[in-house]
């Protein structure tokens with residue numbers, strides 16, 4: 466049985482919906498166990514035990530969310546050189562940008578020698594005002610489907626030994 470680890474953080478719910486959609490898509494593959502963990506609850510043992518990764522974060526202040534950074538800070542060196550070549554994908558929930566958060570995760574994943582299986586999926590909520598930014602988010606069905614597709618592709622790929 467292979468394991469897909471989905472690590473996420475979400476302040477206003479957008480990234481959470483994306484991560485859950487990816488988990489739902491991955492659950493179509495019966496040979497893969499899905500571990501869906503909030504970033505604060507995930508640690509080195511979870512990273513080492515997984516065969517593939519989905520990292521999902523909001524972009525906050527032109528960066529991945531602090532909780533997500535904390536997850537990488539706690540797991541980077543314990544996992545370094547022990548997970549080389551494993552596949553991963555990234556989901557970003559942003560207001561209007563998201564590129565920098567995606568770049569930051571790509572750099573960390575490069576250090577870990579992980580293999581990207583898709584371009585980062587960036588969903589933009591278009592929230593601009595403080596009120597809109599702090600409001601609960603609803604991610605549209607097309608974007609949720611794209612998250613499901615990435616989850617399913619990752620799960621299928623590790624089950625079939627393609628990645």
Ligand SMILES: Cc1cc2nc3c(=O)[nH]c(=O)nc-3n(C[C@H](O)[C@H](O)[C@H](O)COP(=O)(O)O)c2cc1C
Nearest residue numbers: 475476477478479480523525526527559560561562
């Ligand atoms: C403190 C803070 C900073 C933010 N900075 C950015 C930013 O730099 N770029 C951007 O595109 N969106 C930014 N946003 C908007 C969030 O990325 C957006 O609201 C997204 O939906 C948050 O995901 P979540 O619902 O999972 O928390 C920021 C939001 C907050 C609360």
